[in-house]
Amino acid sequence: MKIISGFFLKEMHKQLGETSCMHYFTCSTYTKPLIEFQQFAMKPFEDIALEEKDKLVSRVWFNLIRSHRYLYPRFERSLRQLGIENPIWYEIFLEIERAGPEGAKASDIQECLFMAQFNMSRHLSRMEKKGFISRHPDEKDGRAQILRLTPQAFNAEKEIWPQYFATIQKELGERLTKEEALELFRLLSKLYP
Numbered sequence: 001m002k003i004i005s006g007f008f009l010k011e012m013h014k015q016l017g018e019t020s021c022m023h024y025f026t027c028s029t030y031t032k033p034l035i036e037f038q039q040f041a042m043k044p045f046e047d048i049a050l051e052e053k054d055k056l057v058s059r060v061w062f063n064l065i066r067s068h069r070y071l072y073p074r075f076e077r078s079l080r081q082l083g084i085e086n087p088i089w090y091e092i093f094l095e096i097e098r099a100g101p102e103g104a105k106a107s108d109i110q111e112c113l114f115m116a117q118f119n120m121s122r123h124l125s126r127m128e129k130k131g132f133i134s135r136h137p138d139e140k141d142g143r144a145q146i147l148r149l150t151p152q153a154f155n156a157e158k159e160i161w162p163q164y165f166a167t168i169q170k171e172l173g174e175r176l177t178k179e180e181a182l183e184l185f186r187l188l189s190k191l192y193p
Contacts, residue, residue: 071171078167082159085126088113090164092123093157096133096147103148105138114192132156 043051048059075087084090095109110120124147127133132153138144149157176184 074171075164075167078163079160082156082163083130084156084160085130086123087164088115088123089127089132090157090160092127092147093132093149093153093160096149097157101148103136103146106135106145106147109147 048056051059072087076085079085079087079090091113092109095112096104098104099108106120106124109115110117113120115123124133124135124145128135131150134148134150136146136148138146172181
């Protein structure tokens with residue numbers, strides 16, 4: 001069975017038109033016609049609870065990415081008020097700070113935060129331009145970079161965390177009980193190494 005996102009359906013509809021789009025999803029390459037897919041996406045929770053594991057896991061995936069798309073812009077807007085272009089910057093700050101006065105290797109942070117190299121480089125360039133970090137060649141490995149926080153970053157961090165924390169409470173804390181938060185934390189922790 002193939003699962004199709006709502007965005008993909010809309011794009012197909014725009015490109016192919018309603019009749020062609022319906023034909024595309026009812027042809028032999030798909031095991032479910034479009035109508036059945038829509039029913040799959042809109043079932044009540046009681047019915048979802050009775051589904052097979054593979055369908056439930058698919059639903060988990062779509063809920064994860066939709067939650068991300070819904071929440072991430074809210075966090076970005078909140079932190080942008082303090083000159084932080086992306087919430088990942090705060091995590092980069094923390095990893096550099098944890099490394100101590102010697103600084104942290106960019107490649108170690110990239111690996112720790114599960115970031116693509118090009119993405120990491122883009123964020124580091126912007127952070128350096130804003131005066132939050134400094135980059136230094138690694139004396140032991142000429143290809144590596146050591147990152148250090150600037151005094152400006154330490155000052156900004158004092159303002160960032162209260163704002164970030166308030167946004168977390170507003171967007172998540174008001175929707176989850178303590179027990180739900182603990183269970184969600186436990187379950188999400190199983191999804192990465």
